Every structure is written in structure tokens, then in C-alpha cells.
Amino acid sequence: MIEVTELRKTIANVQALNGLSFKAENGKITGLLGPNGAGKTTCLRTVFGLLQADSGEAKIDDVNVAVDPMSAKQQLGLFPDPCGLYERLTPREYVQFFAQLSGMSVQDAKSATQNVLNKLQMNDIADRKCQGFSQGQRMKTALAQAIVHKPTNIILDEPTRGLDVMSTRILRDLLLMLKEQGHCVLFSSHVMQEVAALCDHVVVMVKGKVVAEGSPQELCDKTQKDSLEEAFITLIGSDEGLAA
Numbered sequence: 001m002i003e004v005t006e007l008r009k010t011i012a013n014v015q016a017l018n019g020l021s022f023k024a025e026n027g028k029i030t031g032l033l034g035p036n037g038a039g040k041t042t043c044l045r046t047v048f049g050l051l052q053a054d055s056g057e058a059k060i061d062d063v064n065v066a067v068d069p070m071s072a073k074q075q076l077g078l079f080p081d082p083c084g085l086y087e088r089l090t091p092r093e094y095v096q097f098f099a100q101l102s103g104m105s106v107q108d109a110k111s112a113t114q115n116v117l118n119k120l121q122m123n124d125i126a127d128r129k130c131q132g133f134s135q136g137q138r139m140k141t142a143l144a145q146a147i148v149h150k151p152t153n154i155i156l157d158e159p160t161r162g163l164d165v166m167s168t169r170i171l172r173d174l175l176l177m178l179k180e181q182g183h184c185v186l187f188s189s190h191v192m193q194e195v196a197a198l199c200d201h202v203v204v205m206v207k208g209k210v211v212a213e214g215s216p217q218e219l220c221d222k223t224q225k226d227s228l229e230e231a232f233i234t235l236i237g238s239d240e241g242l243a244a
Helices: 040-047 069-074 091-101 106-119 135-147 165-180 192-198 216-223 228-236
Strands: 002-011 014-024 029-033 055-060 076-078 153-157 184-189 201-206 209-214
Touching: 002 040, 014 040, 014 055, 014 184, 014 201, 014 209, 029 040, 029 165, 029 192, 040 055, 040 153, 040 184, 055 069, 069 076, 076 135, 091 106, 091 135, 106 135, 135 165, 153 165, 165 184, 165 192, 192 228, 201 216, 201 228, 209 216, 209 228, 216 228
Parallel strands: 029 184, 029 201, 076 153, 153 184
Antiparallel strands: 002 014, 002 055, 201 209
């Protein structure tokens, strides 16, 4: 589970996070939804320990990220940009390298890499160079790297940005698989269809704080709108929000 409490962060005189609080639970997909500049990326970077909050705290499975960052990161998987793969490496080499970076011995890293290649049905491409891979193959490789050390929590920042329809569908299936396996999946987006199709819980952010949260249907019910997009427009139109 990922929990943030009263996170505040100022970047270049901008209040990027302004008392942000929410929970993302295991076995669920939680989406951070908000307009550009809402603080979604700042939040995820703070949760992963790439940024330090000015105040407040982020916990990963009850481990405070600021107090014990190494233990917290062991329970986190960060889905990288699939376009940033090391193209001269094979998926097996790439994933094993990151497994060892997470603290595994060479033998444990080899075993964990084979397990994740089996889980994602990647054995047919495991020993091919990543150069020339399709977008779907790149995504599988990136996801394998994110979960090889068996984290309970997965973080993704606008994961479908720049993807075509088929690649988006592949990623959606992978995220649903992680959810079914009991992982906590937290991702940011401003794509309504993506959030409505995937999320069990939606956190609507404006100016670094939560203005509403709930399932897509609950947000529609609260605003008396027929679609998540209409509900979202209603919610971000007021700084008061309908926080649940």
C-alpha cells in the first residue's frame, strides 16, 4: 500500500504539492487524475524518493520513504519510459542488470529474471537485442525490469503517453494482471478513457491537493454527471471540490 499524508513541496516558488493526502491499496489500480501542473509527477517522484518533500510523509507498506529510502524502494517498482531501453542489451541482460542493482546476488538475479520472463511470456524474445523491438515488446521489457525484484507496489507516470491503440491495450492488460496478482498499482494520467477503464479508485488533483476521490462511478454520482470526463470538468472547476 502507498500512503501520502499532508505532502507539501515548493519548486521554483510554485506550490507543487499543497497538503496532498491519499491512499493507494493493494489489489487495486489507483489513478492520479488532474490537469497539467496539478502536481501528479511531483507526487510520484516524491513517493519514489527522487524528490524530498518540504513537509508531510510518504509511506510504502508502512515504511517512511524519507526515513528508510532503501527499504521503501525495495517495495516499489518504477515503470520506465519504454523508449529508454538499452538497445544493445537483450531483455534477459537488461532485467538481470536491474535485479542486481536492487541488491540481489548474481544467482538470485538470474532466477528472478527467468521467473519474470516466464510470467510475462517473454521467452521468445528474451535473448534478442532490444533494438528493433515493437512498442509492445518494449513495454513488456520495461515492466519486467519494474517487477523483477517482486515489489508489492508499481508506479507509472502517464504510461500511455505516445502509445498507439494496440500498445495501450497491451499495457492495460499488463496492469490488470498486476492488479489480479494483488499488487498496488498507482499511475498518473489526464486521459479520461484510460482512467475510467482501469481504475478502481481515482484521486482528482488540482494545484497540488486532492479535490475529490472515489471510484469513477462514485465521482459521476457526486457530480450528477454521466461520464468521468464531465465529472472531472465539474470537479476541477472549483477549488472546494467534493473530497470524500
